[in-house]
Each structure stands twice: as structure tokens, then as C-alpha cells.
Amino acid sequence: MALWRARRKLLACAAVVLGSSVRSVTFCGDPARRRPQLRRAPCLQAAEKGEDPPSWEELEALLPSSAVEEPLVIDSVLQPEKPQLEGLTFFRERNGWCPYSERVWLALEAKGLKYQTVLVDNYGSRPSWISGQTPQVRWADGRMQGESLDIIRALDSQFPGSPQLWPDEEVTKLVDAFKTIFPKQTRPSSRAAYLYSWNGPIFRSQFEETLSSTDELLGRHGGPFFFGPQISAADCAWAPFLERYAAQLPCLQTDLRPYDVNRWPRLAAWCDAMQQVPSYSCRVRGDEVSWRKVLAQAGYGNDGVVSSTVEDGSSKGSEAGMESVWAAYARDRPYVAVTPQVEAAARLLRNRAALSKDAVKRGVSEAEVDHGLRGVAALLAGLCNSAVLEGSPAVAAVAAYLDDRMCVPRDMGLLPSEAIRSLARRLST
Ligand SMILES: N[C@@H](CCC(=O)N[C@@H](CS)C(=O)NCC(=O)O)C(=O)O
Known part of the structure; x- marks a missing residue:
């Protein structure tokens, strides 16, 4: 051992x-x-x-x-030949690092749609039939579409019978607020998103300001989700970034925890509510250990040098009390x-x-x-x-x-x- x-x-x-x-x-x-x-x-x-x-x-x-x-998952690295694609196909980054892919993945799952997946390598070689950024979808008629938020909006109109994630233009304001609230001039790197400026670390106060403004925004419609009691496109848009912050910020700043119920109670309530979303906590959500590992990868974030406040990486575990959430996830998925x-x-x-x-x-x-x-x-x-x-x-x-x-x-x-x-x-x- x-x-x-x-x-x-x-x-x-x-x-x-x-x-x-x-x-x-x-x-x-x-x-x-x-x-x-x-x-x-x-x-x-x-x-x-x-x-x-x-x-x-x-x-x-x-x-x-x-x-x-x-459901079919084609890893385009292991299966580089062009497949015959039918129906709705979701192209996402294969390591699970791309936050924009996560947005669309969460939307597809929250809507309960049937789709197949193509995994795309953004860091190595790709087959010639794949180009452009992740995420993308291929609609049943063969059209390709990119841009995470455009895709989520289009999913509502393509599948009107599924839960509507963008039911109101108020959701647009909540989605757009991300750009003004998350620290400006920070690197949107998928492995260390919005943590570093182009020249190095940013101040603790900038993170605190971001978290306070997010907490305030969550109060606009009474919570626990951004648009009130139901999950919406705003939660899909914000979740990948808040999830990474929750795991990675404590590595960079001592005791800076986005889900600290005493400092940011609405953020903590949002995290609890998201945990009850079966497709999120059972499949789409990443874990703290993985986000901490990718933060330490050479060439990303702080050039691979992680601040000395890094924790031991041990997961706190969130299995307890999740039986009914898992049962809801497994119910329609034999x-x-x-x-x-x-x-x-x-x-x-x-x-x-x-x-x-x-x-x-x-x-x-x-x-x-x-x-x-x-x-x-x-x-x-x-x-x-x-x-x-x-x-x-x-x-x-x-x-x-x-x-x-x-x-x-x-x-x-x-x-x-x-x-x-x-x-x-x-x-x-
Ligand atoms: N605005 C785009 C951003 C997508 C994006 O930046 N994707 C990155 C991965 S996280 C990518 O595809 N990078 C590889 C490339 O640009 O070729 C969206 O919301 O979908």
C-alpha cells in the first residue's frame, strides 16, 4: 500500500x-x-x-x-471514422473540462431529451469531420449549431413539449449578468476559469465581490434557483463556473468557500437545490478532487503553480441523503x-x-x-x-x-x- x-x-x-x-x-x-x-x-x-x-x-x-x-457515445479519438449520425447529436469536449459543454449537457439532461454524444478532443488531434468549438449540436436535419446559450435557447423551440428553460426574457438578464459579475479580464481557461488574470493571480476581494453579487442576484426571484423555484437556462449557464469556483477557490485563498452559508446564504441554498436536480448531481456535475487536479496542470491557471493554500484534495462526500435523487435519476434510465x-x-x-x-x-x-x-x-x-x-x-x-x-x-x-x-x-x- x-x-x-x-x-x-x-x-x-x-x-x-x-x-x-x-x-x-x-x-x-x-x-x-x-x-x-x-x-x-x-x-x-x-x-x-x-x-x-x-x-x-x-x-x-x-x-x-x-x-x-x-445512449450512444462516440469517442472521436477512439473511433475517428465518420459515423452515420441520426437524430439529435451533442458534441462535447471529451475530458469533461469545457464549461460551455457542461451548460448544454445539463440543459439536455434537465429537459429529459434523447440524444447521442460525440466526444471531441480539444487538446490533441481531431478527425477531419469535426471542426469548430465545443459545444455544438447536430439537429436531426443535419444542421450544425454552436454557442452554448444559443443551443439552449434553440432546444426550447425545437422541443416545445420538454421543460422550458428559457420561458421569459428575464432569464436573459440573469444569464447576461454572468458577464458583469464574474471577474473581468480573467482567463476563461476551461481548467481554471475566471481565476487568473493574464498576468497572474487576482485579489481575494475580487472573488468576494463576485460571490456577493451572485448571492444578491439569486435573491432577485426569491431562489433557490436563479429564476425562482424552477431550474432555468440561467442555472445551466452559471452552474459550471460556480461548481469550479467551489472546488478551486479554497485552493487559492484560505477559507474562501462560495457555499459558506453564513456569508452567502443564497449561494448555499442554490447549491443545495442543484444537488436535488437528479441529472446534475448524478451525472453532469464534476467533483472537487477532479477540479483540483486540473487546476494543478502545467500550463494552465497559474502556470501550473498552485498557491500553498491548496488543500489535501480529499472529497467531503455528498452521498448521504441522496437516495431519492438517485432513484429519480435511475427511474427512466434502465x-x-x-x-x-x-x-x-x-x-x-x-x-x-x-x-x-x-x-x-x-x-x-x-x-x-x-x-x-x-x-x-x-x-x-x-x-x-x-x-x-x-x-x-x-x-x-x-x-x-x-x-x-x-x-x-x-x-x-x-x-x-x-x-x-x-x-x-x-x-x-
Ligand atoms: N462562446 C462559446 C465558447 C466555447 C468555447 O470556448 N469552447 C472551448 C472549450 S471550453 C473550445 O472549443 N476550445 C477549442 C477551440 O477553440 O478550438 C460557447 O458558449 O459555446
């Missing part, structure tokens, strides 16, 4: 998309009736005897959501497991081939990797004798690898990722 603890320094999120799945899906019938149930199997005998975690075949049988096809813990196990199962390869490249031994992955999946899903598996060095090594390597929301949603992070913490003590 000492080796793994030593490796748990800030590492860049690299390009392997642990969570991507390239499958197509056809929706028919009533999703609620099609939801596969997690089988309540007795603990598997071999594992009980401490011999081995369940096999992949056994895990597949025990985690039925993992066999349900997910490919999503019944709990975040089981979903994390199912993600490992779906992506085991890529994960095994990547884990070995990063120091997990060939002999341990398969056993470790199956063991982590079994522990997450609560399928096996935990005392046996929790004592296995291979399981601990794989849990530590996942904790270190995971980038959220690139690889999975916040809640499943927290299940993995808390397991890794437990096994490392």
Missing part, C-alpha cells in the same frame, strides 16, 4: 475515457417496466471461502443494468443501476477491458488487476463477504488506482465516483 499512497499525488487526468461506452440504444415500451432488477444473490461461495471474487460472468448476472444498452454504489460496480464491469490495460500501465501488476477489479466491483455492489475482499492487497491496489485515475464527470457521475473514492479511503487505512 505504501507504493500506492506514494502515487497518490496530483496527477493529470489523461485521455483514456474510463467511462465511455460505445453502444447504440433503442428505446421502446415503458422504461419502468423494462428496468432490470438487481438480483439479491446469496454471497458467492468461492468468495466466501476467500478464494476469488465473483467472475465477470457472475457479476454480469448480478448487475443486470450493465447489460442494457446506453441502463442506470439502482444505487450509485451498484452503478460504480456496473461501470467497472462495462469498461473492464480498458481499465485492466490502463491499470497495468499505471503500476497495478498483471497478476492482481483482474482479481482486484472484480473484487472492487463486488464490494461496491455489496455482493460478497467484505472481510475477505477488504483484506486483499489486489483489491486495495485497484481501488487506489481508480481513486487516483478517475476524472469526474468524464468517467462517471459524482455519486458513483464517491462510492469508489470512499471505498479506496477505507481500504487504504
Whole structure:
């Protein structure tokens, strides 16, 4: 374990998309009736005897959501040939870093639309059939459209039966206020958005002013969301930036926390309300650990030099009390497991081939990797004798690898990722 603890320094999120799945899906019938149930199997005998975690075949049988096809996600780096695209297609940045992509992703999810995704590399090479910035959408008639806010507005008119996110021109004022409230002349870099001027750090007072003005704006319609009791395009527009600020500001300024209920109570209430938006907290939202890692990447933000107030990066965890939010998220999505813990196990199962390869490249031994992955999946899903598996060095090594390597929301949603992070913490003590 000492080796793994030593490796748990800030590492860049690299390009392997642990969570991507390239499958197509056809929706028919009533999703609620099609939801596969997690089988309540007795603990598997071999594992009980401490011999081995369940096999992949056994895990597949025990985690039925993992066999349900997910909405199509095409990673244009791994699949560079031009696909035949049909229906609504969302082009987003593949690491999950682009805040403008996040705006549109949240809008698509909040509206409950069916769409497929193309992941785009903004930092390396792209196939010739992809050009321009992220995000973009391809409408069913083949037209391409860019600019996050224009896309969100157009989604309302293209899908009038879906929840309307831009119901009133007042929403435009709330969206536009972002430009005047967030610090001016700061770099809009996706990994360190609005944190640094072009010459270096900005003053603490500028951040405080921004947070106070945001708090005031949230009071205009009575909260908890920007336009009152319902989520709107304003929340989609602001969320990616407030989310990054919440994780990254405490790294740069001692004890500067945007969701400090005593200083900015409306911001804290907004954060709580957003946490109750299933598609946001279950899939779209990034986690603190990931935002802190990207802040430390060379060449971004403060030229890769992060101020000495950086915290240890340990996640505070937000799983508690989120059962009903997860249930609401999973209800209409048969490919999503019944709990975040089981979903994390199912993600490992779906992506085991890529994960095994990547884990070995990063120091997990060939002999341990398969056993470790199956063991982590079994522990997450609560399928096996935990005392046996929790004592296995291979399981601990794989849990530590996942904790270190995971980038959220690139690889999975916040809640499943927290299940993995808390397991890794437990096994490392
Ligand atoms: N105003 C645009 C900004 C989009 C943007 O800046 N996207 C960045 C990534 S976060 C990008 O595509 N950069 C790569 C490039 O410009 O080629 C929007 O709201 O959609």
C-alpha cells in the first residue's frame, strides 16, 4: 500500500475515457417496466471461502443494468471514422473540462431529451469531420449549431413539449449578468476559469465581490434557483463556473468557500437545490478532487503553480441523503443501476477491458488487476463477504488506482465516483 499512497499525488487526468461506452440504444415500451432488477444473490461461495471474487460472468448476472444498452457515445479519438449520425447529436469536449459543454449537457439532461454524444478532443488531434468549438449540436436535419446559450435557447423551440428553460426574457438578464459579475479580464481557461488574470493571480476581494453579487442576484426571484423555484437556462449557464469556483477557490485563498452559508446564504441554498436536480448531481456535475487536479496542470491557471493554500484534495462526500435523487435519476434510465454504489460496480464491469490495460500501465501488476477489479466491483455492489475482499492487497491496489485515475464527470457521475473514492479511503487505512 505504501507504493500506492506514494502515487497518490496530483496527477493529470489523461485521455483514456474510463467511462465511455460505445453502444447504440433503442428505446421502446415503458422504461419502468423494462428496468432490470438487481438480483439479491446469496454471497458467492468461492468468495466466501476467500478464494476469488465473483467472475465477470457472475457479476454480469448480478448487475443486470450493465447489460442494457446506453445512449450512444462516440469517442472521436477512439473511433475517428465518420459515423452515420441520426437524430439529435451533442458534441462535447471529451475530458469533461469545457464549461460551455457542461451548460448544454445539463440543459439536455434537465429537459429529459434523447440524444447521442460525440466526444471531441480539444487538446490533441481531431478527425477531419469535426471542426469548430465545443459545444455544438447536430439537429436531426443535419444542421450544425454552436454557442452554448444559443443551443439552449434553440432546444426550447425545437422541443416545445420538454421543460422550458428559457420561458421569459428575464432569464436573459440573469444569464447576461454572468458577464458583469464574474471577474473581468480573467482567463476563461476551461481548467481554471475566471481565476487568473493574464498576468497572474487576482485579489481575494475580487472573488468576494463576485460571490456577493451572485448571492444578491439569486435573491432577485426569491431562489433557490436563479429564476425562482424552477431550474432555468440561467442555472445551466452559471452552474459550471460556480461548481469550479467551489472546488478551486479554497485552493487559492484560505477559507474562501462560495457555499459558506453564513456569508452567502443564497449561494448555499442554490447549491443545495442543484444537488436535488437528479441529472446534475448524478451525472453532469464534476467533483472537487477532479477540479483540483486540473487546476494543478502545467500550463494552465497559474502556470501550473498552485498557491500553498491548496488543500489535501480529499472529497467531503455528498452521498448521504441522496437516495431519492438517485432513484429519480435511475427511474427512466434502465441502463442506470439502482444505487450509485451498484452503478460504480456496473461501470467497472462495462469498461473492464480498458481499465485492466490502463491499470497495468499505471503500476497495478498483471497478476492482481483482474482479481482486484472484480473484487472492487463486488464490494461496491455489496455482493460478497467484505472481510475477505477488504483484506486483499489486489483489491486495495485497484481501488487506489481508480481513486487516483478517475476524472469526474468524464468517467462517471459524482455519486458513483464517491462510492469508489470512499471505498479506496477505507481500504487504504
Ligand atoms: N462562446 C462559446 C465558447 C466555447 C468555447 O470556448 N469552447 C472551448 C472549450 S471550453 C473550445 O472549443 N476550445 C477549442 C477551440 O477553440 O478550438 C460557447 O458558449 O459555446
